[in-house]
Amino acid sequence: MNRDLETVDGGEGAATGFAAPVAATARPPAVAAAGEAAAAGSGADAGRRAAGLPPRKRGDDPEADPAADLDLGDVVFDIQALSLWYGDNQALFDISLRIPEKRITAFIGPSGCGKSTLIRCLNRLNELIDGVRIEGDVLFEDGSIFDPSVDVNLLRKRIGMVFQKSNPFPKSIWENVAYGCKLQGITGKSDLDEIVERSLVDAALWDEVKDRLHENALGLSGGQQQRLCIARTIAIEPEVILFDEPCSALDPIATAKIEELMQNLKDHYTQVIVTHNMQQASRVSDYTAFLYLGELVEFGDTDDIFLKPRRKQTEDYITGRFG
Amino acid sequence: MERHFEQQLEKIRQDLLRMGGLVEQMIAKANRALVERDESGVREVLEQDHEVDRLEMEVDEACLQTLVRNQPTAVDLRFLVAVMKIVNDLERMGDSAVNIAQSVEQLNKEPPLKPYIDLPDLSRLVRDMVSRSLDAFVRRDAALADAVLKSDDEVDGRYKQLFRELLTYMIEEPKTVSRCLHLLLIARNLERIADHATNIAEDVIYYVEGRDVRHSVTRRS
Numbered sequence: 001m002n003r004d005l006e007t008v009d010g011g012e013g014a015a016t017g018f019a020a021p022v023a024a025t026a027r028p029p030a031v032a033a034a035g036e037a038a039a040a041g042s043g044a045d046a047g048r049r050a051a052g053l054p055p056r057k058r059g060d061d062p063e064a065d066p067a068a069d070l071d072l073g074d075v076v077f078d079i080q081a082l083s084l085w086y087g088d089n090q091a092l093f094d095i096s097l098r099i100p101e102k103r104i105t106a107f108i109g110p111s112g113c114g115k116s117t118l119i120r121c122l123n124r125l126n127e128l129i130d131g132v133r134i135e136g137d138v139l140f141e142d143g144s145i146f147d148p149s150v151d152v153n154l155l156r157k158r159i160g161m162v163f164q165k166s167n168p169f170p171k172s173i174w175e176n177v178a179y180g181c182k183l184q185g186i187t188g189k190s191d192l193d194e195i196v197e198r199s200l201v202d203a204a205l206w207d208e209v210k211d212r213l214h215e216n217a218l219g220l221s222g223g224q225q226q227r228l229c230i231a232r233t234i235a236i237e238p239e240v241i242l243f244d245e246p247c248s249a250l251d252p253i254a255t256a257k258i259e260e261l262m263q264n265l266k267d268h269y270t271q272v273i274v275t276h277n278m279q280q281a282s283r284v285s286d287y288t289a290f291l292y293l294g295e296l297v298e299f300g301d302t303d304d305i306f307l308k309p310r311r312k313q314t315e316d317y318i319t320g321r322f323g
Numbered sequence: 324m325e326r327h328f329e330q331q332l333e334k335i336r337q338d339l340l341r342m343g344g345l346v347e348q349m350i351a352k353a354n355r356a357l358v359e360r361d362e363s364g365v366r367e368v369l370e371q372d373h374e375v376d377r378l379e380m381e382v383d384e385a386c387l388q389t390l391v392r393n394q395p396t397a398v399d400l401r402f403l404v405a406v407m408k409i410v411n412d413l414e415r416m417g418d419s420a421v422n423i424a425q426s427v428e429q430l431n432k433e434p435p436l437k438p439y440i441d442l443p444d445l446s447r448l449v450r451d452m453v454s455r456s457l458d459a460f461v462r463r464d465a466a467l468a469d470a471v472l473k474s475d476d477e478v479d480g481r482y483k484q485l486f487r488e489l490l491t492y493m494i495e496e497p498k499t500v501s502r503c504l505h506l507l508l509i510a511r512n513l514e515r516i517a518d519h520a521t522n523i524a525e526d527v528i529y530y531v532e533g534r535d536v537r538h539s540v541t542r543r544s
Contacts, residue, residue, distance in 0.1 A: 279394060306396045308533025318396045320328070 066311070067299035072100035072287070076240060076270045077122060082136035084117055084126065091117045093295045094136070099287075104262060104271045106285035106302065108278055110322065114294040115274045119242050122272065123159040124152055141239075157184075160233035164245035166225035168217035168232070173200075173209050176217045176228055180236040195235050203231035204261050223254025230261065234269070241265065243273040247280065259284045278318055282306045290314045331389050332402065335382060336461075339406055342378040342413050343457040345371050347450055349420035350516060354446040357427045357509070358439055368424035375417035382410045398530075405530035409460065412519040412526075416453065419512040419519075426505040426512075436492070436502045442509060445481045449513045452478065452520040459524060465531040471524035472536070478517040485510045 077099040084092040092114045099105050099122075107115035120126045121138060124145055138145045145155060157180075168176050177196045186192060196213070200206040205227040209220070217228055226246060233241055243262070247255040262271055262284050275281050281288055281302065288305040290297045290313075298305065298314040309315045316322050349368045356364030386403045389395065395403060452474050459468035489503045489510075525537050 278396070282396070307400060309397055315397045319399050 066296050067097065070098075070287075070300060072098055073103075074101040075099065076101045076141060078139040079118075079121075080137045080139065082118075082121060082134065082138060084114075084121065084135075085131075085133040086129065087131040091294050092121075093293075095291075095296045097289055097296055097299055099270065099272060101270050102266060102268070103286040104266060104273060104284055105287045105289065106281035107272070107274045107289050107291060108276070108281045108317075109291035109297075110317065111276065112293075113291040115289075115291050116244055117294075118291065119244055119272055119274045122240070122242055123156050123161055125156075125161070157236055158238050159240040159242060160236070160238035161242040161244065162226070162229050162233055162246050164248050166222060166229050166249075168220070168225050168228050170216065170218055172214045173217045173220070173228060174213040177231050177235045180232060184236065199231040199235040200228075202234055202265065203227045204257060204264070205231055221254070223250050223257060226250060226254070226258060227261065230258075234265070238269065240270045240272065243271065243275075245274055245276065248276065255280070278306075290317060292317070328389075328393055328395075331385065331393075332399065335385050335389070335403075335406055338378055338382045338385070339410060339413075340457065340461065342375055342382065342410060343453070345375050345378070346413050346416045346420065347453055347457075349375070349417060350423070350446060350450050350453065350513075353420050353423040353427060353509075354443055354450075356424060357430065358443055360431050360435070362428070362431065365424045365428050368420055372417045372421050375414060379410045379414040383407060401530045401533060405460075405526040408526045409523050412522045416516045416519045419516045422512045423509050426508045430502060430505045433502055436499055436506065441481065441485050441488070442506065442513075445478065445485065445510060445513050448474070448478055448481065449517045449520070452517050453523075456520045456523040456527065459527045460530070463527075463531045465528045465534075468524040468527040468531070472521055475517055475521045478514060482510055482514040 075098045077097075079095055079097040079099070082092055082095045083090065095114075095118060107118060109115050117126060121134065122140075122145075126132050126134070134146070140155070140159070143150070169179060171179070174196055177199050178192045181192060181195050186195070197206060197210075200209060205224060208224060209228075217225065220228060226249075230241070230246075247258050250258065259280065262273070265271065273281070273285065282305075285302045287300065288302045289299040290305065290309075290311075292313060298309060298311045300310070304310075305314065306318060309318065349371050352364040352368050352371075355361060356368070386407050390400075390403055393399075452471050455467060455474075456471045458464070459471065486507065489507050493500050493503045525535075528534055528536050
């Protein structure tokens, strides 16, 4: 499989919620509408669905549900039998997963397992890549995100994203945070000042930058830039924040700050984090999904996943005995 | 690197088993010293206890180092947590064996009260529990560990029976009180060893299946 596509820089600016119009018009979505795709589904799984059977799961126990007996409370995303292809290469296989509200859910798995692809489905970022085809559905608060009536820009405003490489605009710190709000039509200086301060406080960056709000954001350290990106994301008040390897370029202290920040944001936002750092997943998340070769192997309470996983594959991976 | 981690776990497993083997020997020697009125056995038990104490600290230290260096998860983490509890139980068993040996030393200064039958039986039963709980650990056998839990009831029953019997001796013949009390102490220490074996069996079930069966009312169902 060509996993390189997964790391394609798919217009990361687009996902911050306000630069999207350019990208979206420049490249029409290549995604198949969910309903049609399901109807046109091929192979054994479509047959199983037609027969009313649950989709086939690869793994040591073909009948076991990877997410058995989980009481998740309110659910924000309901991912239903999601499959994704980059051209002819299938990257996700029939993934069904529910993501609980105002909790931190981590996606873990070895490189190329599809965890980044999966998180990028949640705000329809994958459609910016040519040749992507999706089957199945993702319900976001009961509506399909693939529904033709969904405004993708509005969707990405509600579902913010923070990337591995911090990507502040080459503007002042103040401008970076206020930019999205300005695009949304908030123009009053005092309103914007208030939003900028609140967002920077919430992102645990205010004390470090309050005296230099009008200096260029690119002068900040890597960890500060990442927190600035989080401030920029929460300035437009999303409901969900997606983190794609947010700390992999940061030192342990900057990493600890981001993790602490995630805990502080927990009461207000649903958070999903992709990380290859298993210790990080075990530290920050409430729920953990383990993906391997594009399939969901196990999803459960983080304590259970790291202390007593149900699947041998999960155990082999988290104990470092993989392969 | 992975190989090294496996080697660390294997070394811990071996040391724990060596400790278990010593404790089994100590209980057996204390019993033989009682039955055969043999003083040398008592001395050997006291010597082996030092070795058990030393191993306890050594294994504990090795577990801590492995935890801090490798941040193990899942079965590896459960293994280390179980080992740290098991070495504690083994050390306490060793102490009980020493108590038994010391009672035997006192008993051997007087003529035997009667031929010892019930106590050697109890000792054999208890040693069997200890050895099966360690077998269950080595073989990761939760079913065997579960069987050990059930044996504890029999040990408790035997202990109560001995208690009643010794009580009647003491009532009938006050001259036997000191000997009866030592015999009772021996029985009491054997019963305590069985409790520690039960703890080990519970830790084995946790290690193997991630299930906490302590203080469970349903575990003997």
